[in-house]
Amino acid sequence: MTKTWDQIEELQPVVLKMLKNSLSKERLAHAYLFEGLKGTGKKDTGMLLAKSLFCNAPINNYVPCETCNNCKRINHFNHPDVHLVEPDGQSIKKQQIRSLQGEFSKRGVESSRKVYIIVHADRMTTNAANSLLKFLEEPHMDTTAILLTEQSQRMLPTILSRCQTISFQPIAAKFLVQQFVDYGVKEKYAPLLAQITHNLDGALAYSNDDWFVQAQKIVLKLYEVLKKNPLQAMVTLQEEWFPHFKEKEHQDLGLDLLLLLLKDLLYIQLDKSDRLAYTHELSWLEQHALHTSNRKLTEQMSAVLDAKRKLQANMNAQLLMEQLVLKMQEGSSFV
Numbered sequence: 001m002t003k004t005w006d007q008i009e010e011l012q013p014v015v016l017k018m019l020k021n022s023l024s025k026e027r028l029a030h031a032y033l034f035e036g037l038k039g040t041g042k043k044d045t046g047m048l049l050a051k052s053l054f055c056n057a058p059i060n061n062y063v064p065c066e067t068c069n070n071c072k073r074i075n076h077f078n079h080p081d082v083h084l085v086e087p088d089g090q091s092i093k094k095q096q097i098r099s100l101q102g103e104f105s106k107r108g109v110e111s112s113r114k115v116y117i118i119v120h121a122d123r124m125t126t127n128a129a130n131s132l133l134k135f136l137e138e139p140h141m142d143t144t145a146i147l148l149t150e151q152s153q154r155m156l157p158t159i160l161s162r163c164q165t166i167s168f169q170p171i172a173a174k175f176l177v178q179q180f181v182d183y184g185v186k187e188k189y190a191p192l193l194a195q196i197t198h199n200l201d202g203a204l205a206y207s208n209d210d211w212f213v214q215a216q217k218i219v220l221k222l223y224e225v226l227k228k229n230p231l232q233a234m235v236t237l238q239e240e241w242f243p244h245f246k247e248k249e250h251q252d253l254g255l256d257l258l259l260l261l262l263k264d265l266l267y268i269q270l271d272k273s274d275r276l277a278y279t280h281e282l283s284w285l286e287q288h289a290l291h292t293s294n295r296k297l298t299e300q301m302s303a304v305l306d307a308k309r310k311l312q313a314n315m316n317a318q319l320l321m322e323q324l325v326l327k328m329q330e331g332s333s334f335v
Contacts, residue, residue: 002043002044002047002048002075003041003044003048004048004066005048005063005064007044008041008044008045008048011040011041011171011175012040012041012045012168012169014169015041015045015166015168016045018166019045019048019049019052019062019166020062023052023053023061023062024060024061024062028053028144029144029163029164030136030139030143030144030145031136031139031144031145031146031147031162031163031164032049032144032145032146032147032163032164032165032166033121033147033149033152033155033159033160033163033164033165033166034046034146034147034148034149034166034168035148035149035150035152035165035166035167035168036150036167036168036169036170037150037168037170037198038150038197038198038199039171039197039198039199039202040168040169040170040171040198041168041198042148042168043117043119043148045168046117046146046148047074047075047117048064049115049144049146050074050079050082050115050117050144050146051064051066051070051071051074051075052064053113053115053144054070054071054074054079054081054082054111054113054115055068055070055071056068056069056070056071081111081113081114081115082114082115082116082117083100083103083114083115083116083117084117084119085097085100085116085117085118085119086119086120087119087120087123090123091123091124091125091128092118092120092121092123092124092125092128093125093128094125094127094128094131096128097124097128097131097132098131100116100132100135101131101134101135103116104135104140104143111142112141112142113142113143113144114140114142114143114144115143115144115145115146116143116144116145116146117146117148118132118145118146118147118148119148120148120149120150121147121148121149121155121159122149122150122151122152122154122155124155126156129155129156129159130156132159133156133158133159133162136159136162136163137162145163147159147163152165170198171198173191173194173195173275176190176194176198177190177191177194179200180193180194180200180203180204180207183200183204184204184207185200185203185204185207186207186208188279188280189206189207189212189280190203190207191276191277191278191279192216192257192260192277192278192279192280193206193207194277195256195260195277196253196256196257196260211244214244215244215245215250215253215254215257216257216278218236218240218241218244218245218254219254219257219258219261220261220281220284221236221240222236222237222240222241222258222325223258223261223262223288224288226325226328226329227291230325230326230329233325233329234322234325237318237321237322237325241254241321242317242318242321245317248311248317251311251317251321252308252311252312255304255307255308255311256308258304259301259304259305259308260277260278261277261278262297262300262301262304263277263301264276264277264278264281264285265285265288265289265292265297266294266297266298266301268285268286268289269289269294269297270294300327300328303324303327303328304324304328307320307321307323307324
């Protein structure tokens with residue numbers, strides 16, 4: 001379910017103020033780039049802007065009413081003049097953009113206006129991105145494109161230069177924790193989930209997922225055996241880590257959980273317990289924080305961040321984890 005104007009305004013007041021001014025003055029750009037971390041409200045804001053443009057009875061001429069037929073259809077992704085493009089597999093293909101271009105040339109089904117929302121625009125193939133440029137270079141009247149991305153640096157400069165960029169700010173952890181708890185996320189997991197996702201639906205899913213509970217246990221166990229011997233750590237990888245973290249998305253989440261654990265140990269040492277993610281493991285954290293150095297934790301965090309970058313570059317996940325374990329244990333070079 002998409003968020004209302006008031007809900008998004010609470011999360012991203014600066015973004016909503018900019019859009020409010022543009023809508024009120026009828027000075028919308030023909031193309032926007034919404035950039036920011038996952039869960040910061042980019043897609044919901046894109047849908048909100050579409051509703052503002054198509055709403056039959058907007059409040060103050062810019063806030064969608066949420067009750068008219070157009071608002072309801074956009075909320076359910078079935079308005080004929082609002083098109084959503086998402087990656088087909090790992091990327092957005094050229095044919096998807098060509099199909100979109102075909103829609104560019106048609107009149108709106110119910111009006112002259114059209115809105116296109118491209119999710120994960122940074123995942124367009126080179127051919128797809130080049131195809132999109134034609135629309136951006138020669139925009140049709142009453143057509144609004146909204147590109148969403150978490151990694152704008154991966155997009156073509158020629159596309160970036162033709163969009164008005166609106167940056168979405170990270171949502172404060174304390175605000176997220178309270179919001180998650182209010183909507184049913186298990187309280188003991190809320191601080192950890194607030195560090196992993198800004199998305200309420202995602203947090204609820206993880207909160208009630210045995211897979212996520214087991215993932216935390218494996219991460220804690222791996223850290224414990226890291227202090228013993230390389231053989232035991234490698235056994236843990238083979239018997240528990242690899243069978244559990246199978247998909248790339250899960251592998252990345254596993255590294256995030258490990259990174260947050262290391263950060264928590266550092267926070268304990270710095271007497272900043274109010275920033276902890278694993279609040280439900282406080283006694284465990286306090287015990288292990290006593291047996292490692294600030295410098296060692298910093299080195300291990302750097303190694304995990306390096307591993308995350310290499311995972312995104314499609315390095316073999318098994319080799320990556322084996323090298324990470326050796327790096328964290330022995331201080332050897334991580335390649």
